[in-house]
Amino acid sequence: MDNWFGEVEISDDGDIEKCNLSGRDPKELAERIRQIQKKANAFPAGVELRELARKCDFAADDSEYLSILQQACVEAARESIKESYTPDLPIIHAVGAIDDVDEAVNLLAERLSVWYGDHFPELDLKTFDLASFVETRGLRDDVSPDDAFYELTKNSMGCPMNEKDGLILKGFAGDISSLYERRSALEQYIRDNMEEVAPNLCYLAGPLLGARLMSMAGSLKKLASMPSSTVQVIGANNALFKHLRSKAPSPKHGIIFNHPLVKSSSPRNRGKISRALAAKISLAARTDAFSGEFHPSIKDELDKKVASIESRQKKEAHK
């Protein structure tokens, strides 16, 4: 029987028959611990291991036993952590990063809009356009006569600002537009990676929606092990709990609403199409998580299914 410090055979009356000790190097022991952990029913629980270790001359006393065990387990945990990084993890972080950037950039863009608005209220630009305008042009006086916005600068009711104000605003606007750039770089990163990590999910749901589903589920494996009815309502937490607690209707879709097939469907079909889409998303996630092969047929089947749902409704309408 294998335990963490060696292979021991015990007779029926509790005597030790054979003792095949492992080395004492923490790395070697850690490898051993991890190997046995993967096996099913490797060792019976509830054995006085430290006593056994003493009898086999592995460790002379409790403190020696515990000290070796602790070092080995720390090493084993470190190795397992190292192995636990999966390729879907950076995508999930990138989705989180997009959310963080969005939150920050909205806040900053709003501040810029209010601040610059004091100076040039006639300029009716928001968010990205405003940030790049301020970054490239600066104050009203700096707008050149051949600029499309030149006309607006004349007779502005905004307050005058000096060079110092212009510099700080320009810098601030520059930071904001670089955040907008960062956001699209993150999106591009997700697109590139999704194609490799989850080709089926990516092809079926689109890279960004697919990544978001993965991130909300926790990982590709977790998404794959969800029932498709759960996939259908990921992101509809409030509606779902309301439904479960009281008699509210069940939500038809969570974030999969953002899929063009669902978004463009008529309200009568939306539930059916969401269900069909969720089923195929599950299938795609499972294929990605467990085989990794690319099957474009999943999408064809979905398209067929959606077409049949829509034609059925048309027929009913004719009756």
Add this chain to the structure above:
Amino acid sequence: MRVQEISSGIYETQGGRKKQIATRNLVPGNTVYGERTLEDDSVEYRIWNPRRSKLGAMAVRKFQMPFSKDSRVLYLGAASGTTVSHVSDMVPEGVVYAVEFAPSTMRQLLRLCDARKNIVPLLADATRPVSYAHVVEPVDVIFQDVAQANQAEIAVENAKQFLKKDGYLLLSIKARSVDSTVAPEKIFKEQLKILSAAQGIKLKIVKKQNLSPFHIDHMGVVAQRID
């Protein structure tokens, strides 16, 4: 400042009006998660916040704390180690087998293991005790804080495998993770029934109490193995 031992390894301090519990720091000068410390008779104590720790809340509520300085403890759901560190304080000559499933939280727990040599980290699934049976010995205490839907079953399974006779099982039942749509009181009843009606092991419920307001919808339970 007056520090008084109210149970093995757990101290009560009377600083001003407020009473607080604390454990004796195993690694003086070293704090774990930004908790406050205090010194009495040149011994360092770490204040234990019952709002951050279910076991701490149970201690404040005068649950029987079955730890002694050489206890062997199996801790299921160790997370980043806030509570584990206090258990480690309480069993300076014993050992805490700290089981945690998530690699990223285990990373933080490992930092704790550098300084505290009585914590044995196990990156494993508490629902599969067989995956750490080759490492864990019979233990005096099992503490479980796993927030899983089948947490009573997990506790029973681990107690069956590792808990010594007369040993204690402490657990915090989180009603919201068992089923968020059912009234907590009903869940507590069901989970307690699973504990006391378990096959192959006899658990006697010694004390049970709701942990609010420290933790909402949580019940602390102490059970003793009597078979």
